[in-house]
Amino acid sequence: MMPPAAADVLAMAGEQVLTAARSVWPGADVLPGPVTPSVTSYVQRLTVDGRDLYAKVSVCGVSLVSLLRGACGGLATVRARQAAYLVSPGSLMAREAVQLRTLAGPARLGTVALAGYDRGVLFTEPVPGLTLADLIEAEPGRTRELLDLVVRDVAKGLARAGVAEAVESAPIRERGISGTFARKFNGLSGGVYLRQTGHGEALDTVVTRLRRARRIPPAPGRTVVFGDLKPEHATFLMGDGRPVYLDPGLMRGHAVADTAKLVSRLTLGLIAHHPAATVVVLGGIDSFVRASARRLPAEERTGWLRELVLLVLMDTLNIMTTYLTAPADLPLSARAAGVRDRARHVVDLLDHATAPLDATEDPATWWRLYLTRVREALAT
Template sequence: MTRPVAADVLAMAGEQVLTAAQVLWPGAVVLPGPVVPSVTSYVQQLHVDGSPLYAKVSVCGTSLVSVTRGACGDIETVRARQAAYLASPSSLMAREAEQLRTLSGPARLTVAPLAGYARGALFTGPVAGRTLADLIEAEPGRTRELLALVVRDVTDGLAREGVGDVVERAAIRERGISGTFRRKFNGLSGPVYLRQTGHGETLGVVADRLRRARRLPPGRGSAVIFGDLKPEHALFADGGGPVYLDPGLMRGHTVADTAKLASRLVLGLVARRPAAACVVLAGADSYVQAATQRMPADERSGWLRELVVLALMDTLNILTTYLTAPPDLPLSTQAAGVRDRARRVADLLDHATAPLATTADGATLWRLYLTRVREAVTAS
């Protein structure tokens, strides 16, 4: 089998965007714009009768990296599978459209404006402002404040009446940390996949440690969570509150949203190594300490341990995706930066997972995690 060329996959998705736009806005002038580098879904800027929009398509319900590595067959097989997938009422973008309506409706959160959905393509309006990651980098002394604001805003919104009903029928479990970890690192294909990263020996040990790590009981994970709360998925306009993109609502432990924020914030620091990185880490630590200070000792320890395990799982998930991306698939600046410093990230994962087998105390694991992060950020 010949793996699909990335340009062919992107061209196919671009054609589907144009078809969907013509269905939604018949007779409109649709001008395609640049493709946004992504390892997950196809994202493209465009103008419809002069109005700027973003279009998003999921190819076969899996990541672009998997598709372009040949996981869904050659390009003709991908085309056939994609045609069936786009027609499904449970396709990823159909669920994301429903989730955006839920977030702006019963959850009363501010989200990217939903412009339309048709034939597997989701269209949203642009959001002006700086991402949470950019704002933290520009104002590192506000790290604790900004993290607290976003987590509180999301947690309060998702706890409102009517949100849970939608999640039951339109959950996006594909974006969950634990589920992604299980899919990627199963007993059969996981070792083969890890060898393709160029750091298979180290990352294989990391994956094994995380599989064996002590976790919170599954029954504790019944809250509605955002599921994909990355720093780049919360934008701030000047003087305004957060606006959210790319939800992945599902049920899970509330700590999972904080874990993804922590993991992706850390990866940004490792990739860019800003001068104020240690200030940002101190602010993140301060936020975590404040968020857990009123918990009973056992609950606090379990929450912090779950935070560390999930953050490390998420880091392994996305690092391996970046490292196995074919060279013809465009990467974002941060993805390229993480890949360039993959050895540092692999060492961070190795050193931070080592205590999981011998240390049960969550506060200790969190402190050791931060120590290893500082080492990775400051290493040359």
């Protein structure tokens, strides 16, 4: 059975967005706008009686890349599965709607305004301002300060009363780094998947090293984490120093998970686009990580730094392989395209940065060598 074409899947999702919008706002003038490039969910701008909104829908609960590679069958099967998924109370967008209310409610964090939810489609208002990634690029000397602000703000909010209970009812574990790594690189299918990237042999070695280093995973985390704290998921409003968060993946996990995703995606952005002052930004990342470790009790520092490095490497592998296996007819964001264009350098980074995992148990050495490999990637 042939996998569905991207154009057909995107058209189907666009129809579902319009149907849901007309259900939420009956009689309103609904005008579809441009589709935002994404490898995960379908995201589209639209206006409802002149009001700008974003609509988001998950197709069959898997990434668009997996779907277009045939994970859910052909188009007819995808349509049937999607019809059932949209009305499921456990659909990804249903849980994300709950989580946005949790962020705005008991967590008391700044978050994107939820405009509506219907038939598996989530509607939110745009957030004007600069993302964390954009702000760091504009003010590289503030890298450590900005990272510290975001991580502390999120941790404080998610530790508030009532948050853990709300998360238990609607966790989004799909966006976790460890879970994604385990799903993507499990068994024989993992090897087949790696070969489709064009760098199968080198990446198979990377996966093996990461598995060995994490043979005994850390105890299950009891901390509530944001789960998908990418630099573009924190936006600073004009004139307001506190960030607004979007696209949560709240779940219980290791407290370092959010820091790891921020570090992974920021360094990938540096490699992909070589913005000005890359040395300053990387120095700020290093300073932030070291300061974060120093604040921990001495007996926790080694475990925290060990998990940080492993999660950074896992996340880098997770997202790069997604970009590399995306079908040619699926539009990619500028960041995703940049990573794909410089994939050889990222593969070398992963290969060289995972080699010390077999040679030493010292996480401080792992971190220093990871930064060295990032600098080498930036120099090429």
